[in-house]
Amino acid sequence: MKLAGMLLLLAGWGIVVSAVALFAGSGTRSLFVLAGLGVELLGLVLAFRGVANRPREAK
Amino acid sequence: MTYDLSLLACTVLVAVVPLAPAGLVLMNTGLGRTRSAAHSMLASMAAIAVAALAYCILGFCWEGVAGGPVHTITIAGRPWDWLGRAPLCLRGVAAGAPWAALQVLLQVFAVGMAALIPLSAGADRWRMSASCFSTALLAGWTYPLFAHWVWGGGWLAQLGSNYGLGRGFLDAGGASTVQVVGGLTALSIVWIIGPRRGKYAEEGIAPAIPGHNIVYVLFGAFLIVPGWIALNAAGAILFAGAAPAQTALIAIDTVLCAASACLAALVITRIRFGKPDASLSANGWVSGLVASSAVCAFVSPWLAIGVGLIAGGLVTGAVELLELRMAVDDPGGAISVHAVAGIWGLLAVGFFVRGQMLAQVVGVATLLGVVLPMSYGLNWLLDRVSPQRSGREGERLGMDLHELGAGAYPEFVIHNDEFVDR
Numbered sequence: 001m002k003l004a005g006m007l008l009l010l011a012g013w014g015i016v017v018s019a020v021a022l023f024a025g026s027g028t029r030s031l032f033v034l035a036g037l038g039v040e041l042l043g044l045v046l047a048f049r050g051v052a053n054r055p056r057e058a059k
Numbered sequence: 060m061t062y063d064l065s066l067l068a069c070t071v072l073v074a075v076v077p078l079a080p081a082g083l084v085l086m087n088t089g090l091g092r093t094r095s096a097a098h099s100m101l102a103s104m105a106a107i108a109v110a111a112l113a114y115c116i117l118g119f120c121w122e123g124v125a126g127g128p129v130h131t132i133t134i135a136g137r138p139w140d141w142l143g144r145a146p147l148c149l150r151g152v153a154a155g156a157p158w159a160a161l162q163v164l165l166q167v168f169a170v171g172m173a174a175l176i177p178l179s180a181g182a183d184r185w186r187m188s189a190s191c192f193s194t195a196l197l198a199g200w201t202y203p204l205f206a207h208w209v210w211g212g213g214w215l216a217q218l219g220s221n222y223g224l225g226r227g228f229l230d231a232g233g234a235s236t237v238q239v240v241g242g243l244t245a246l247s248i249v250w251i252i253g254p255r256r257g258k259y260a261e262e263g264i265a266p267a268i269p270g271h272n273i274v275y276v277l278f279g280a281f282l283i284v285p286g287w288i289a290l291n292a293a294g295a296i297l298f299a300g301a302a303p304a305q306t307a308l309i310a311i312d313t314v315l316c317a318a319s320a321c322l323a324a325l326v327i328t329r330i331r332f333g334k335p336d337a338s339l340s341a342n343g344w345v346s347g348l349v350a351s352s353a354v355c356a357f358v359s360p361w362l363a364i365g366v367g368l369i370a371g372g373l374v375t376g377a378v379e380l381l382e383l384r385m386a387v388d389d390p391g392g393a394i395s396v397h398a399v400a401g402i403w404g405l406l407a408v409g410f411f412v413r414g415q416m417l418a419q420v421v422g423v424a425t426l427l428g429v430v431l432p433m434s435y436g437l438n439w440l441l442d443r444v445s446p447q448r449s450g451r452e453g454e455r456l457g458m459d460l461h462e463l464g465a466g467a468y469p470e471f472v473i474h475n476d477e478f479v480d481r
Contacts, residue, residue: 013424013425016421020218021222022135
């Protein structure tokens with residue numbers, strides 16, 4: 001799950017950079033940058049859940 | 060002989076910066092346990108030393124200075140400056156270029172400070188040799204790469220000239236390059252080495268493991284202020300084009316941000332727990348300083364108060380969220396203080412400087428999308444080569460006895476229950 005989270009973080013950044021490079025209109029560019037950031041946040045949540053769901057240590 | 064007063068003033072500012080890491084070291088040590096106090100101090104000193112050498116020998120050649128030789132790629136017809144190309148061992152810094160030398164000196168201290176942030180999160184269980192290797196990766200690659208993008212005239216700084224995104228990504232005092240990079244590295248380290256033994260038992264909620272010396276923590280928080288003012292002012296002059304005459308206003312913004320963040324944390328903990336929490340209030344103070352690093356050169360004192368209030372509130376929430384809900388054992392609250400408050404400060408620049416928001420969001424997205432996976436990946440590989448976490452015996456005895464052979468407080472009476480295997 002943590003690996004998937006890391007891959008989503010990278011993918012989200014790819015969307016952000018592509019939006020900056022490829023779109024000229026500020027509306028479309030902003031929308032795609034926010035979409036990329038959303039994908040990154042999803043990745044962050046996945047990565048955190050991967051740790052939080054890890055089996056806890058025995059007493 | 061003529062003297063450049065601006066250069067002289069800036070040199071004095073840079074010379075004061077080491078007070079900030081000194082305060083941070085004291086805070087980290089106070090927030091840890093007695094049985095790892097000497098280890099914490101020595102590991103901090105070793106990390107600063109490794110960071111200085113790794114940055115000067117290797118790191119600076121990736122970073123370079125704005126206007127220096129660089130590697131570029133062309134995307135959609137525009138050049139993207141992604142990596143510096145300076146010679147190894149600072150050979151590109153000429154004796155006749157005092158401003159460039161001052162930039163290097165400031166960053167030697169800045170990268171040392173970034174290296175202290177993961178140490179706080181890995182307290183009581185991170186082996187000193189592993190922390191030195193990890194610091195070498197941070198100072199030799201991760202920090203210079205991102206610092207080149209922001210302070211070395213790289214593609215984030217060029218977002219304004221290349222794509223019309225405001226003035227490009229703005230960060231005067233190192234909120235991104237130092238604080239968030241250090242905070243995200245701290246998160247990677249905690250994910251890799253896991254929580255302290257006894258922190259997350261099979262049943263029940265995670266018990267608090269309080270710091271051993273709140274006086275160290277609070278004194279560290281005071282000591283940090285002059286260093287931080289100098290860091291913000293020197294950073295703004297050297298990297299954001301601020302005039303030396305702005306120094307006083309930058310100092311006012313820095314102090315107001317810290318003060319309001321501390322009071323916000325104090326009031327919130329008073330309401331939540333019935334009594335103000337000293338360590339969270341000190342962390343609130345530092346979170347205000349972290350947020351101020353982003354905004355200090357760009358906002359009025361009134362806005363700085365607002366930024367600080369939100370930073371202090373965010374930190375109290377983030378510490379609880381990470382510890383209790385996300386199972387992230389961060390003894391010093393470093394991830395909340397440096398990463399969360401730093402990101403807030405960077406976004407605050409977007410809120411308060413017209414036309415700047417998209418550039419700031421792209422910068423934050425780059426921190427989360429590149430720096431975090433890269434830092435995690437590098438430290439994960441390092442962990443495969445040489446385990447980062449101390450063995451069971453190290454945690455049972457304490458890092459002082461295990462790694463140094465002597466405790467920080469040899470006259471303390473040791474109770475048997477300290478060594479009960481948990």
